[in-house]
Structures are given as structure tokens and as C-alpha cells.
Amino acid sequence: MFAITTQAPFGGGDTVTDSLTQDRPDYYPFICNKTGDVTAMTINISSAGADDLLIGVYSDEDGLPKTKLGTATFDASATGSQTQTGLSIAVTRNVQYWIGWVRSSSNNLTYYCVHNTYCPTIGTTSSATALKYVLHETGTDNALPATTTVANLNGDTEKRISIGMVIE
Numbered sequence: 297m298f299a300i301t302t303q304a305p306f307g308g309g310d311t312v313t314d315s316l317t318q319d320r321p322d323y324y325p326f327i328c329n330k331t332g333d334v335t336a337m338t339i340n341i342s343s344a345g346a347d348d349l350l351i352g353v354y355s356d357e358d359g360l361p362k363t364k365l366g367t368a369t370f371d372a373s374a375t376g377s378q379t380q381t382g383l384s385i386a387v388t389r390n391v392q393y394w395i396g397w398v399r400s401s402s403n404n405l406t407y408y409c410v411h412n413t414y415c416p417t418i419g420t421t422s423s424a425t426a427l428k429y430v431l432h433e434t435g436t437d438n439a440l441p442a443t444t445t446v447a448n449l450n451g452d453t454e455k456r457i458s459i460g461m462v463i464e
Contacts, residue, residue: 297338297460300326300395301410306418308410313342314455315406316349319437321398322430323354323361323444324418324456328393330463334385337368338460340377345405348372351459352440353385354394361394361431361444372405379460387463396440397457409455419451430454 301307306325337351349372354361366385370378387393399405412429419428428451433441435448 297462298329299458300461301456301458303327303329306416308412308415308456310411310414311408311458312411312455313406314409315343315404316345316399317404318432319399319402320432320434321396321436321440322432322452322454323394323396323449324430325356325392325394328387328389328391328463330387331389332387332463334366334383334387334461335464336379336381336383336462338377338379339370339457340408341370341372341375341405342408343406344373344375345399345403347403348400349405349407350398350400350440351457352396353387354396354444356392356394360446360449361396364396364440364442365393367440372399395457395459398438398440400438402438408458410458412453412455415456421451428452430456
């Protein structure tokens with residue numbers, strides 16, 4: 297299993313928990329280190345809440361998330377480590393992709409993530425201290441869109457959800 301959230305060049309190294317309190321999807325990039333199919337994803341929920349937590353893999357276009365290639369649905373009403381199997385999301389080594397995630401309802405949940413102190417920043421910012429670690433998308437709530445709308449993507453300070461990914 298590849299720990300996507302901690303891999304170079306976009307990964308961080310310190311795991312913490314964070315509450316998911318918004319309905320819009322967030323995204324962060326990763327560089328795939330193996331060609332094959334994503335067959336499973338693993339997350340860890342520390343405090344249950346939303347009905348489901350949706351995690352998608354998106355293609356990259358001009359350095360931004362574009363088209364959803366596949367989705368894993370996790371039961372966010374249960375706590376602990378969860379693995380979704382039976383996925384078939386084709387990926388290619390050394391290509392940039394994006395992780396997108398969102399809760400399926402307006403119920404808060406807490407999940408394991410990477411501490412922002414140890415993550416590279418993303419997107420534009422208004423000053424050297426207004427750092428952004430993910431992109432969020434307005435105009436779509438409690439769902440991962442099939443295709444992102446570039447005009448609706450903005451930098452945000454949310455922490456990046458920790459994900460393990462099996463590529464075979």
C-alpha cells in the first residue's frame with residue numbers, strides 16, 4: 297500500500313486528526329509511483345458523523361484537478377481504519393493525479409490527516425503567511441463532481457486526508 301499523503305513531492309510527515317465541517321469537496325495532488333489499477337483505498341475515521349465519506353481520484357489538467365476517474369465510498373458513521381476494495385482506477389507512474397474528498401451529508405466527522413506544518417503549499421495566496429494546502433470547490437455540495445469547474449477552485453487551509461492506496 298502506498299501512503300499517498302506522505303509521498304514526495306506533495307506529502308507531509310506528521311499525522312493528526314481534523315474535523316470535516318464543510319460540505320464542499322477539497323483536492324490535493326499526488327504523483328503516482330506505479331502504473332496499474334488502484335484496487336483499494338484505506339482511511340481512518342476517529343469520530344463518526346456523516347453518512348458516507350467520498351474519496352475520488354481525479355486526472356490533472358494544467359496543474360488542476362479535472363475529471364473523476366473513480367470513487368471509493370466509506371461508511372463515515374463508523375470509526376477506525378476502513379478499506380474499500382474492488383476498485384479499478386487506471387493510473388500511470390510519474391503522472392500527477394488529485395485526491396478529492398467530501399462528506400455525503402452535513403454531519404461533521406473527524407479523520408486522520410497530515411498536519412499542515414509539514415505539507416507543501418498549493419495555489420496562490422495573498423501573502424507569504426496566508427498559506428493554502430488544498431483546493432476547495434464551490435458550487436457542489438456533498439458530492440464529488442464528474443468534472444471540476446476551474447473557476448470554482450480556490451486555495452484553502454484544510455488538512456489533507458490520509459489515504460493508503462493499493463496499486464496492482
